[in-house]
Amino acid sequence: MLQITISEQDSCVSSEELCASSDIDLHLLYELVEHNIANPMQQGPEPSQWQFSVASVLTVKKAARIKRDLALDWEGIALILDLLDDRESLEHEVITLKQQLNRFKHAS
Numbered sequence: 074m075l076q077i078t079i080s081e082q083d084s085c086v087s088s089e090e091l092c093a094s095s096d097i098d099l100h101l102l103y104e105l106v107e108h109n110i111a112n113p114m115q116q117g118p119e120p121s122q123w124q125f126s127v128a129s130v131l132t133v134k135k136a137a138r139i140k141r142d143l144a145l146d147w148e149g150i151a152l153i154l155d156l157l158d159d160r161e162s163l164e165h166e167v168i169t170l171k172q173q174l175n176r177f178k179h180a181s
Contacts, residue, residue, distance in 0.1 A: 084126070084127070085115070087121075088122070088124075091125050091130060094134075102133070105133060106120070111125060113125055132154065135157070
């Protein structure tokens with residue numbers, strides 16, 4: 074698998090870079106966009122002209138892995154990704170609340 078290093082200064086990646094770093098073809102990327110799993114920041118008339126956020130790389134990798142490993146349809150994959158995002162948000166909220174609680178306990 075080809076690995077492309079994406080620096081933190083890069084605000085977006087091309088379709089080609091996204092496909093190469095996620096080990097997918099352009100047709101699969103088109104399906105991900107069609108099902109709102111990946112959303113281009115900039116769209117051109119051709120999928121090869123699309124630009125994606127750097128965060129899309131992780132999402133596309135997850136979606137491709139779920140498709141390959143579990144053979145789910147795109148709607149199921151979108152649901153799983155939404156649930157994983159919700160879980161991550163809740164984990165961050167729990168960490169924040171624990172930090173606030175610890176500050177409250179130490180202030181008393």
